[in-house]
Every structure is written in structure tokens, then in C-alpha cells.
Amino acid sequence: MMATSDAVRARTVLPVDVARRVMWAFVIANVAVVEGLFLSAGEGKNDVLTVAKWFGLHAALLMMFQLLLVARLPWLDRRIGMDRLTVWHRWIGFTLLWTVLTHATLVVLGYAKLDDASMAKTFAALSGVPASLLGMLAAAVIVVIAAVSTRSVRRRLRYEVWHGLHLLLYVALGLSFVHQLQETTTFTSSAFAEAYWWGLWLFAFGALLVGRLALPLWRNAYHRFRVVAVVPESLNVVSVYVTGRHLDAFPARAGQFCIWRFPGHNSWWTANPFSLSAAPGGQGLRLTAKAVGDTSAGLRNVPVGSRAFVEGPYGAFTSLHRSRPGTLLIAGGVGITPVRAMLEEQTGGDVVVLYRVRSEADAVLLNEVRHLVELRGGRLHLLVGRTGENGVPPLGPSTLHQLVPDLTERDVYVCGPPAMTTAVLAALRELRVPARQVHSERFGMA
Numbered sequence: 548m549m550a551t552s553d554a555v556r557a558r559t560v561l562p563v564d565v566a567r568r569v570m571w572a573f574v575i576a577n578v579a580v581v582e583g584l585f586l587s588a589g590e591g592k593n594d595v596l597t598v599a600k601w602f603g604l605h606a607a608l609l610m611m612f613q614l615l616l617v618a619r620l621p622w623l624d625r626r627i628g629m630d631r632l633t634v635w636h637r638w639i640g641f642t643l644l645w646t647v648l649t650h651a652t653l654v655v656l657g658y659a660k661l662d663d664a665s666m667a668k669t670f671a672a673l674s675g676v677p678a679s680l681l682g683m684l685a686a687a688v689i690v691v692i693a694a695v696s697t698r699s700v701r702r703r704l705r706y707e708v709w710h711g712l713h714l715l716l717y718v719a720l721g722l723s724f725v726h727q728l729q730e731t732t733t734f735t736s737s738a739f740a741e742a743y744w745w746g747l748w749l750f751a752f753g754a755l756l757v758g759r760l761a762l763p764l765w766r767n768a769y770h771r772f773r774v775v776a777v778v779p780e781s782l783n784v785v786s787v788y789v790t791g792r793h794l795d796a797f798p799a800r801a802g803q804f805c806i807w808r809f810p811g812h813n814s815w816w817t818a819n820p821f822s823l824s825a826a827p828g829g830q831g832l833r834l835t836a837k838a839v840g841d842t843s844a845g846l847r848n849v850p851v852g853s854r855a856f857v858e859g860p861y862g863a864f865t866s867l868h869r870s871r872p873g874t875l876l877i878a879g880g881v882g883i884t885p886v887r888a889m890l891e892e893q894t895g896g897d898v899v900v901l902y903r904v905r906s907e908a909d910a911v912l913l914n915e916v917r918h919l920v921e922l923r924g925g926r927l928h929l930l931v932g933r934t935g936e937n938g939v940p941p942l943g944p945s946t947l948h949q950l951v952p953d954l955t956e957r958d959v960y961v962c963g964p965p966a967m968t969t970a971v972l973a974a975l976r977e978l979r980v981p982a983r984q985v986h987s988e989r990f991g992m993a
């Protein structure tokens with residue numbers, strides 16, 4: 548036990564820091580190469596077209612970076628987490644939108660200046676040129692994707708509808724890729740430029756194909772997951788037990804989640820994220836789901852023996868990021884699932900669990916949590932009540948400090964619905980818990 552604590556204490560550079568540095572180094576190196584190519588490829592037909600070219604090159608770079616962020620590469624995902632990578636993807640997506648629009652506007656402006664024509668006339672003329680038309684179509688698709696991804700529109704759409712529209716991104720990618728091949732000025736300005744662009748596109752598409760297609764297909768073919776039991780935990784919560792071949796080789800850690808499909812029971816495109824609610828061992832995997840919509844409610848009826856298609860494991864909500872010997876685990880409602888798994892894995896150091904629920908009947912997996920906390924010699928506080936009762940925030944700074952006075956000395960893991968997680972993270976900031984000690988998982992879209 549002592550050895551684990553010392554190992555945790557001695558770790559000064561966290562895996563997340565390493566991954567961030569690698570990402571930054573990658574970005575800076577590629578931006579430097581692109582600037583070099585831009586300068587060496589020579590100017591455009593006029594000043595405006597030169598600047599347009601600069602924006603076009605950077606739009607291509609942003610697209611490739613987007614592919615890497617959504618490729619779900621295990622090394623990055625385990626260190627940075629899918630939620631944070633998705634937030635970056637979102638911001639880079641909007642940066643891409645403005646870069647593409649600026650590029651398109653400057654191209655029209657540049658040619659209008661060159662031909663001494665109006666912008667409308669130039670736009671109409673350019674839309675008759677195949678390479679430009681492809682670029683315009685790609686830009687239009689990017690505008691549509693950005694529009695449905697704004698918070699106000701996104702909130703009104705069902706997840707599946709939004710996701711389906713978001714997949715148009717691949718259409719935009721295809722169109723802009725061909726557009727680039729036809730607008731060859733910088734791409735083919737030298738042998739190095741050509742090799743570099745092809746290499747980068749191959750790398751980005753390769754990462755996407757490996758992370759999103761090859762790896763999940765290979766893992767499912769290798770493990771052949773099947774449902775072995777479906778156990779109701781309460782009126783609206785159910786656990787699904789899944790087994791498979793060679794499960795000791797399934798590289799999951801307690802705290803991670805998978806994206807689950809039950810193809811015989813649901814359609815192929817129905818895929819939902821659920822955390823592992825027990826530490827993954829060689830024996831099997833378990834998810835525990837609260838019924839909030841059709842799919843989660845329907846898990847109760849998944850036939851035993853049916854196939855499961857499991858993508859993942861994903862997420863950085865694991866002990867890989869521990870930097871202190873003591874741990875505080877905070878769960879809201881069904882957010883207890885990864886916390887329950889982590890308790891099973893927990894070795895070394897003192898552990899405190901805060902489990903917030905509306906009523907004791909809502910405290911899913913409570914007996915298991917109690918048992919594991921006892922086994923670890925830890926403390927469990929079950930915080931029962933509705934938000935707003937008594938006027939004191941249930942997980943506000945004063946309650947947290949009162950229950951766990953040494954919380955700044957601990958790693959704090961927070962998991963629950965988005966609103967609760969946001970409130971707890973704000974309280975932890977107010978209590979000055981160092982950011983590197985705070986780890987969170989939101990049970991909602993990033």
C-alpha cells in the first residue's frame with residue numbers, strides 16, 4: 548500500500564500533461580511547415596488572392612486536425628479524455644467555419660479585383676469552374692454543420708438527428724479534398740510540399756480509419772461480446788452483464804466507458820455511452836443504466852445470449868491521473884457507476900465517497916458501494932435530498948469543506964449529470980483545489 552502511495556506522490560508530470568505537450572508540438576511543427584510552404588510557393592495573382600491562399604492552407608490543416616481529434620485514438624483518449632477532445636473539436640470546428648468563409652470571400656474578392664468585375668458576377672463565374680464549385684459546396688456543408696451545432700439548435704434536436712447531420716462533415720471533407728487536389732498551387736509547389744500534404748492527409752485519414760473502424764471491428768471480432776444477464780437494480784435502473792472471449796486482453800480501466808450497441812435488439816445505428824459499473828476483469832463487463840429515453844429504458848428487454856457490439860474503452864476518468872495518495876469520489880445519481888468501478892480498483896490511500904441522490908431509493912448500487920468503501924477503510928456520505936431544499940447547495944463549497952476538510956490534498960473525481968458536475972467543479976475552484984487534482988465525467992454531450 549505504501550509503495551502505491553509513494554508512486555502516486557512521486558508523479559510530477561501527469562499523463563495528460565505529456566499528451567498535451569505532444570499535441571502542441573505536433574500542431575506547432577505542422578503550422579511551421581505550412582507557413583514555410585506558403586512563403587516558398589510564391590504569391591497569388593494579387594495581394595487578396597495571396598491572403599486567400601493562406602486561409603485555404605490553414606483550413607486544410609484545421610480539417611486534418613479535426614480528424615485526429617475525433618479518431619478516438621486510445622493513447623490520446625486515455626490521457627485527455629473524449630469529453631475534452633470533443634470540446635476542442637467543437638472550437639476548432641467553429642474556427643474552421645470562419646477560416647473557410649474568409650478564404651471563400653477573399654477568393655471572390657481577389658478575382659473580382661483581378662477582373663475588375665462585381666463580386667456577384669465573379670461569384671457566378673467561379674461557380675462554373677469545377678474546382679471552385681467543389682470548394683463552394685464544401686463551404687455550404689460546413690455552414691450547415693456549424694448551424695446545427697450551435698447550442699440553441701443542438702438543444703432542440705434529438706441526438707440521432709444531430710449526429711446524422713454532423714456526419715455530413717465527411718461529405719465536406721471529400722469535396723474539399725478534391726477541391727485542394729485541383730487547386731494545386733501550393734500542394735505541388737515542390738516535391739517536399741506534395742509529399743508533405745499527401746503524408747498528412749494519409750496520417751489523418753489513417754488515424755480515423757484505425758480508431759473509428761479497424762480497432763472496434765477487430766476488438767469485437769476478437770472478443771465476441773454476448774449478453775449473459777440482465778438484472779433490474781430498481782424500477783428504472785438495469786444492469787447488463789456482458790461476457791466474451793479473451794476478456795483479460797480487453798484494455799479497459801475502472802472509470803472508463805464504452806459505446807454499446809445491441810444489434811439484435813436495437814437498430815445498428817443506436818449506440819449509447821455507458822460507463823463500466825464494475826472494474827473490468829477477465830470475467831466480464833457490466834453497465835448499469837438509468838431509463839431516460841427509449842434506448843436506455845429498452846435495455847431491460849435485451850435478450851440474454853444476444854450479441855453486443857462494444858466500442859471503446861474510452862475516457863480519462865481513471866486512476867491513471869492520480870497525483871495524490873488520498874481520493875475523494877463525488878457521484879450524483881447514476882453517476883455512481885464509474886465511481887463504483889473505481890472503488891473496486893482503488894489501491895492505496897484514503898478514500899471518501901460523496902453520493903448525492905434525491906431519495907435513498909434512487910441510490911443505485913448502494914450496497915455494493917457501502918461494501919467496497921468498508922473494505923477500503925474509507926468513508927461514505929449519502930447526501931439525500933432535492934436541490935434547493937434547506938437553501939444550502941448540497942455540494943456547495945461549505946458542505947464540501949465541512950465533509951472533507953482535507954480535500955485540497957486529494958484527487959477529486961466528479962461524475963454525474965452535467966448541471967451537477969458544473970456546480971461541483973465551480974465549488975472545487977472556489978475551494979482552490981488544484982486543477983490537476985480534479986477529474987470529471989459528464990453524463991451528457993460535451
Ligand SMILES: Cc1cc2nc3c(=O)[nH]c(=O)nc-3n(C[C@H](O)[C@H](O)[C@H](O)COP(=O)(O)OP(=O)(O)OC[C@H]3O[C@@H](n4cnc5c(N)ncnc54)[C@H](O)[C@@H]3O)c2cc1C
Nearest residue numbers: 706818819820821822835836837840841842843884990991
Ligand atoms: C461518457 C458517458 C457515460 C455515461 N454513463 C452512463 C451510465 O453509466 N449510466 C447511465 O444511466 N447513463 C450514462 N450516460 C448517459 C447515457 O448515455 C444516456 O442517458 C443515454 O445515452 C440516453 O439514451 P436514450 O436513447 O435512452 O435517451 P434519449 O432521450 O435518446 O437521450 C437523452 C440524452 O442522452 C444523451 N445521449 C443519447 N444518446 C447519446 C449518445 N449516443 N452519445 C452521447 N449522448 C447521448 C443526449 O444528451 C440525449 O439528449 C453516460 C453518458 C456519457 C456521455
